[in-house]
Amino acid sequence: MTLLKIRDLRKSFGGLKAVDGLSFDVQQGEVLGLLGPNGSGKTTAMNLISGALRADSGSILLGSDELVGMAPHQIARLGVARTFQLVRVLGGMSCRENVEAGMAFRPDHKFGAAAYDEAMALLDTVGLREFAETPAGDLTYIDQKRLELARALALKPRLLLLDEWLAGLNPTELQVGIQLIRDLRAKGLTIILVEHVMDAVRALCDRCVVMFAGSKLAEGETATVLAQEEVITAYLGAPHV
Structure with a gap:
């Protein structure tokens, strides 16, 4: 199809x-x-x-x-979700908050505990769970790319x-x-x-x-x-x- x-x-x-x-x-x-x-x-x-x-x-x-x-x-x-050729993360927010921000732009937007649980699962998917509360701006370039993917996936x-x-x-x-x-x-x-x-x-x-x-x-x-x-x-x- x-x-x-x-x-x-x-x-x-x-x-x-x-x-x-x-x-x-x-x-x-x-x-x-x-x-x-x-x-x-x-x-x-x-x-x-x-x-x-x-x-x-x-x-x-x-x-x-x-x-x-x-x-x-x-x-x-x-x-439709995307990542960028030049990585774009919200540097002053934690990795978890970056992913949760992505959930605000889908029809069934989530907040609070439900958003937290899903964000943690997505960070786990891309191998960033241990950095959940780390500011996105402190990540290496490669890990910022992983975070950007998790945020894109948060849109479902x-x-x-x-x-x-x-x-x-x-x-x-x-x-x-x-x-x-x-x-x-x-x-x-x-x-x-x-x-x-x-x-x-x-x-x-x-x-x-x-x-x-x-x-x-x-x-x-x-x-x-x-x-x-x-x-x-x-x-x-x-x-x-």
Whole structure:
């Protein structure tokens, strides 16, 4: 079943076409890789889906709901959560409070003891339970990324947008992160994954959409797409002759 339908999505900044006629579907329960070299429009596309940016034209359908034109908090209430390429935590609040803040933006928002119990469970899921009362600003960069994921999961999302969440992890942390995403998928969560770590892409993504200069360059099963000559050229450049 299709959860997300993107059709002819466009966003320009002056004369720069950051997203230019992008179209693809995301199926319920899959992990879709959104790939491409730096500057290809991946993060802009994520910002359009989450409402951080408003599309110039096109359609983003989550189920039967049109997201274009909605504010970010409205989209969050429909079940779209995300992490950011540059980590954003509430540094002066504890880790638990950061997660509880995420619960305020879902339809069945929780407060008090119920919020506390759920926040602790989510911190446990990402391996941060022992830091529950630690100010988020005191965490390492990697642990802040874990916290941001827990806060996103606090929304009980139908669709999770992960923007380079696995970047910067050492090999051991990377395997833990891959397993965590697999566990989320096993629970039925649908995920769009922007990532440059190809080992993670191959391990996690059913299908991939590759962007280049704002447009869709390729789409299909991960192994097939990553073997395409035009995709390799987009990442590595044309060979010298």
